Amino acid sequence: QVQLVESGGGLVQPGESLRLSCAASGSNFGNYAVGWYRQAPGKQRERVAAMTSGGTIIYVDFVKGRFTISRDNAKKTVYLQMNSLKPEDTAVYYCSAGISSRASDYFGQGTQVTVSS
Secondary structure (H helix, E strand, O other): OOEEEEEOOEEEOOOOOEEEEEEEEOOOHHHOEEEEEEEOOOOOOEEEEEEOOOOOEEEOHHHOOOEEEEEEOOOOEEEEEEOOOOHHHOEEEEEEEEOOOOOOOEEOOOEEEEEOO
């Protein structure tokens, strides 16, 4: 069992950056794949990025080159560095963890990211 708590969301202007953090609790965190999903109003939740326990990283096309996922297993923390933010990045962002590379067995409560001028 893994519990996840996100932080770092907020309101930024287009082109700016944000770093989301996700604090995990529970045992064997290093054995889980971790990821970030997002859900915009009226849309389904979609995966943004994931990192396996072995360090393989997967990004969805629309964030490649702008977002970076990382993890610190000693601190049981997952990060999402988001650069060059666009209005279409506005969504609730969820941290996730799981056994498979989809990292979708556990989700946090979400943090709001709003990109607007």
